[in-house]
Amino acid sequence: MRAPDTTSDTALLIEAAALAGEIALRYFRVDHRVWDKADGAGPVTEADLAVDAMLRSHLIGARPGYGWLSEETADDAARLDAERCFIIDPIDGTRAFISGEVTWAHSLAVAEAGRVVAAVVAMPAKKAVYAAARGAGATRNGKPLHVSAAAGPDDVTIVTARPNLAPHLWPGGLPRHARHYRPSLAYRLALVGEGRYDAMVTFRDTWEWDIAAGALIVEEAGGTVTDRLGAPLRFNTPGRLAAGTLAANPALHHGLIQRILS
Template identity: 40%
Template sequence: MLNSFTDASVAGLMPELRAVMREAAAIAKPFFRHGSQTTARIWSKAGGSPVTEADVAVDTFLKIRLSEMVPQAAWLSEETADDPARIGRDLVWIVDPIDGTRAFLSGHPDWSIAVALLYKGEPLIGFVHAPALGVAYEAVRGQGAFRDEQKIVVDPRTTLRSARITGPKPMLDRLTRGAGPDPDFVRIDRIPSLALRLVRVAEGSVDVGMISSDARDWDLAAADLILREAGGLVGTMNGQATVYNRPEPIHGELVALPTALRDPVIAAWGA
């Protein structure tokens, strides 16, 4: 239970959170079939987005266990009806029980379970677990970013030349046009899970991750902290940082990148 906000008390949550995330992965993974359709029951939410029994099972499990860990925290999740009481609360859990549901449905391994704890609107803890890949990323504010408990940092490049980029094709095309003659970008296949798109920038395997409008807090908050702690950022195309726990937790076009590439990307985008 979190009773104070010292570095030690926040870091003290991590062993239990790691165990909770492993249990959540164990709930989801039996429904996943690599390269094949999921065994989970599927239905459509309002708006047509798919949801599976795995999403609901993981969400229910996490709401119980995370609420036990920090009882004073409010809750915002993709699969739970939004409670306006979260607005103005200092502590908020933000959860995506399966980020990349379409990938999960089709047998693509790039899906994840993403959990963030906000304190006064800023991510305090971020955890992104990719069960089908067997990797986990985590961060506590001010204490670095880690993949499987090994420290990670963004790629140290300072120019866009030969950068590895990923995201929606229209956004990549615009960035390429604005980057000048022959930027020699390496285009990486789009990563279905937004959380994984961000943490791959954090670990240095991707340089620029583009995100189309309509992403939600639960897609971003956990990986945002991991990226920040690794030396990067996720923000708007004019350089503004993301803001969380607003009444409508919806975002416009965003980009995830190392801090050193912020100005070159903004310049290329606006060219």
């Protein structure tokens, strides 16, 4: 059977994200169970698991041949043999969700042959939905997105955690910058796709579910997204991790990589 086109998959992700938002908002800013995962993997809540269960039922119900990779589901190596695979973070920015901040997201993506082909980053508490289909552009609430035109690598805005701007990580010289921060990696990438900030960087190894959807949004908004050393990102991999992430418009991305690799 022929696989659905990428715009059809994106429409499915938008539909699923709306349902996820309805569930998550029922738990938002009200008392609910929160506990820590094993091995220092961070907190998880009732909301994370409720959203994950609904998304798996809804998405696999619609695409039974797709694989499944989610932060909140035990990994199944069968996904590696699937032609397409859902890559899901039910709530990206769980700490922000717990503290009542609005900067958490549902990060939903479909990968095929190592590349993301459909993506949604939904922000229910902000009433914002970022979406992209490979070859069809990226949008926020239906309006087209484009990355900033900042030439850089100096005098740029970077959305990142403070440790990523430690001078020793930039042998070619730390860019002159204004730093901004959002707890959700998916949202950071979406903001670069929107042109709100010029670049996003994280040097730490990064789980695929945190960056898959946002990476396609940046790319379809005209940007470049790689790992911290400039290598292409690959998704639905056995290890599920990327070697950091750097996103910006192509010229700025090149300049930042030169500062990192010098």
